[in-house]
Structures are given as C-alpha cells and as structure tokens.
Amino acid sequence: MKKNTLKFNCHLLILMLVFGISNVIFAQEKPLPKAKTGAFWEHVQFGGVFGLSTGNEFTDITVAPSAIYNFNDYFALGTGLQYSHLKQKNYYTSNVVGGSIIGLFNPIEEAQLSLEVEEIHVNSTYADLYNNVKKSFWNTGLYVGAGYHADNITIGARVNVLYDKNKDIYGSAFMPFIRAYF
Template identity: 40%
Template sequence: MRQRLYISLFFSFCFLIVSGQETKVIETDADYQFQSEKNQSAQTESQRQSQTQSQTQSKKSYQYQPSWSFGGNIGLSFWNNGTDILIAPKAYYNVSPQFLAGFGLTYIYSSQEDDFAKYSQNSFGPSVMGAFRPVPFLQLSAEYEGLQTNGDSTIKVGDRDKNSYSYWNNALYLGASFVSRNVSFGVRYDVLYDSTRSVYSSAWSPVIGFYF
C-alpha cells in the first residue's frame, strides 16, 4: 500500500517537473517570441492609430467657425462754437480670420452758431462694407455709405434769411486701419467726395472702430 503511494507520489513529482520544464521551454521558444513580438507590434500600431485619430479630432475641433460680432464708430467733437456727434453701430460677419463683411447705420448731428449765422443738420443712412486682414494687425476695407441730410441755416444779419435743405449723398470709402485686440484706428478716403454735399470737410477722414 505504501509502495503504491510512494510510486504515485514519485510519478506525480515527475509530472510536475516535466510540466515546469515544458512551460519554460514554451516561454523561450522562437514561436513564442514571434507571437510576443507580433502582439507588441499590434499594440504599438493600435496606439499609433489612436494617436492619429485623436490628432485628427483635435484639428477638426480647432477649425474656424464663422460668427457674428458687433461694434461700430462713435465720435463727439466741439469746435468754434460748433458741435459734431457721430453714432454708427455696425454688425460684422466673420467669414474667416482674414475676411469679414458688415452693414450698419450712420447718424451725424452737426451744428454751429456765431454772430452772423447759425445752422444745424441731421444726416442718417445705411452702410455696407467688406474688409480683409492680410496680417492680424492690419485691416484693408471698402465701405459704401449713403446719407440723407436735412438741415436749416439762418443768416442773423439783414433780413434774417432762413434756408432749409434736403439731399442724398453717396460715399465710397477705401481705408486702412491698425487692429489691436477689439479696437481699430486708421484713415479712409472717399473716392466719390463732393465738397458741396458731403458732411465731411475733406475726402480724408480718421476712423476709429471697436468690436465685441
């Protein structure tokens, strides 16, 4: 009985030794190494694909989205007993980081009075514009503006003649401005300038704009 038990234990011990040796042989076998390298290569390729997909998604997430912004011009000046007020709200559609288009309304009030005469006038009308930014800090623009002007002028001496007038004026401005964050400042030139009808004293005029 004991002999059978010993024999059984002996064969069991031999079996365990052989199994251990076979396991070690499999781990160092060339086929095993090939399969291991193949698995590692597959894992590396999978990681590369995952990184490529994440980079592609990241690039898509940073694509420019067209959007609206708002701003315009505002001005107030006093000169020789005269007053000028400019209010010109605008809306801009940012087509790309370089191009934008917009439209707006312009209102200008002007008045002056001295010992001989006085006048006051109101000008209002629409405008449309397009702008290009070759670099982030420089803006080139073209803008059409049509203004209806109504005014009264009175001569104080003599018979105190009073004159009322009303007319429409077209202007086409070509301008260049420097842009710093949400503010732009520069000059523009009216290629349709008419000194007898324009509300401005010169074809050249400064322009200051803001965006938000």
C-alpha cells in the first residue's frame, strides 16, 4: 500500500511539473517587470496558513504566518511561525509550536523551487486502557519542493528528506501545498 501511495505521489508531482513547463512553452504574453527600488519593505511579502478541520469529535486548528524578502525576480528568503492544536475527544491531544526558514527560487516565472527547514516542538497526550501517555519531542524537517507559480500563488508538493515514520509527527514525507504571499 505504501509503495502505491508513494508511486501516486511521484506521478502527481511529475504531472504538476509537466503542466507548469508546458504552460511556459505556450505562453504568449510577457509580464511587466517588478519595480526596482531600494526600499526594504517594497521587497517583503506576507502570507501564511490558517486551517480548521472539525468533525466526529475531532478538531485541528493551525495558524502559520510567514514573510519572505524578494532579493530579485529569482530568489527569496523568508521565515515563518507555526501553531497547531489537534484533539480527538477522549483519546488524543497535541500542541505543535515551531518555526521555519524557507528559500525560494524561480528559474522561470511559472516554476518555483523551494528548500525549507522546519523545527517544531510537539506535546502530545494519548489515552490508553489504564492511563494517559505523554510525549514531548522536537521534530526537524528538511523539505525540498516544486510548484506551479502564478501571480502570488504557488501550487505544488514538497518532500521531507529527513522523514522517519517512527519519529515524525506527519503521516507521510510527501505533502502537497498551496502557498500564497501578498
């Protein structure tokens, strides 16, 4: 089952890359160049994630603001914060707090490559038959990603090259994403 999932995820990533490259080949219009000024804040973009999932006595709330600095049309560097609260009533509670540093490279306007280091602290409590089991640990991720970039939004996927299914909080090394900076 895991091989099929990994194979599907790889095919999805290849499909997204091919779609992005074919879109570049057939593009007719050239975008306007970005303003060239020395003001720091004119090169900063803000974005982030707010996620809310509920159902059947389960809650998942995520808040993750971020900002990037665009050095030029090709390179950007940024940082982000993350907080997540997950709860399955009478079984599981987890709080995740951390931060990340991300580097973005746009070799062409429609393609974006990313490298991100994430460090999060996880506090979890599980209920078993006799008592609660508490776990507290740090989790480090090194993500390599690629996506289709249009205007301020990128749709793509990333892979955690440090993923260890026995130690990682996430269920898979592969993660699709939608990234937006304004």
